[in-house]
Amino acid sequence: MTEQARDPFLYVVVCAAGVAEGIGELIALAQERNWDVGVIATPPAMGFFDTGAVEERTGHPIRSAWRAPGDPRPFPDPDAVTVAPATFNTINKWAAGISDTLALGTLCEAYGLGVPISVLPCVSEALTAHPAYRDSVKRLRGMGVRFGEHAFGGPAERGFRWEQALDLLAPDPSAP
Numbered sequence: 001m002t003e004q005a006r007d008p009f010l011y012v013v014v015c016a017a018g019v020a021e022g023i024g025e026l027i028a029l030a031q032e033r034n035w036d037v038g039v040i041a042t043p044p045a046m047g048f049f050d051t052g053a054v055e056e057r058t059g060h061p062i063r064s065a066w067r068a069p070g071d072p073r074p075f076p077d078p079d080a081v082t083v084a085p086a087t088f089n090t091i092n093k094w095a096a097g098i099s100d101t102l103a104l105g106t107l108c109e110a111y112g113l114g115v116p117i118s119v120l121p122c123v124s125e126a127l128t129a130h131p132a133y134r135d136s137v138k139r140l141r142g143m144g145v146r147f148g149e150h151a152f153g154g155p156a157e158r159g160f161r162w163e164q165a166l167d168l169l170a171p172d173p174s175a176p
Contacts, residue, residue: 006036006076007034007035007036008034008035008036008079008080009035009036009037009038009075009076009077009078009079010030010035010036010037010038010078010079010080010081010082010169011038011039011040011075011078011080011081011082011106011110012026012027012030012037012038012039012040012081012082012084012165013039013040013041013042013081013082013083013084013086013090013103013106013107014039014040014041014042014045014048014049014084014085014103015041015042015044015045015083015085015086015087015089015090015103015122016042016044016045016047016048016087017045017048017085017087017122018048018122019085019122019151019160020045020048020049020085021048021049021050022049022160022162023039023049023054023084024049024050024053024054024057025162026082026084026162026165026166027039027054027057027058028057029162029163029166030166031057033166035080035166036058037058037060038058038060038063038074038075038078039054039058039060039062039063040062040063040064040102040103040106041062041063041064041103042064042087042090042101042103042104043064043065043101045064046062046064060074060075061074063075063102064102064103065102066102066105077113077115078110078113078115079115080115080116080117080118080169081106081107081110081115081116081117081118082117082118082119082120082165082166082168082169083107083117083118083119083120084118084119084120084162084165085120085121085122085151085160086119086120086121086122086123087121087122087123088123088124088127088130088133090103090104090107091119091121091123091133091136091137091140092132092133092136094107094108094136094140095135095136095137095139095140096136111143111144111145116144116146116168116169117144117145117146118145118146118147118148118164118165118166118168118169119140119145119146119147119148119165120148120149120151120160120161120162120164120165121137121147121148121150121151122150122151122160123150128150146168146169147168148161148164148165148167148168149161149164
């Protein structure tokens, strides 16, 4: 008996930034590109978007906390991961290897699994000037993490480019 083919599975890690209210747009774009999507949110991010609408759209529960031993895994292993929006706190903790939330643990583990990871930072201009942030971005890029353009907060209508998260995950046509 062979396993049924499935759509590739995308983990969407959502952090607590104002643009998170538009996460449904990223999910819709991913589904149009034939991704099955599971959302992992930092605990503070849970109040930044409509969780019921996201669960209805994806058909999966939103994960924000570790599962108990023996509980079934709600998502398959990821084929790719995107962090959108990614905050100053998450980027710095991730680069330092801190795994104190499910979202951070997932990001740290995804690197070890070798899956492609994209990031759409949503960090204030003042915080992007901090040396720890610059070092964290440099470290993550050195790990192969693909960064999109920085957004500097505010409502989604300011032009947060959700499609970049997916474009960054597309295979490089020039690669062997």
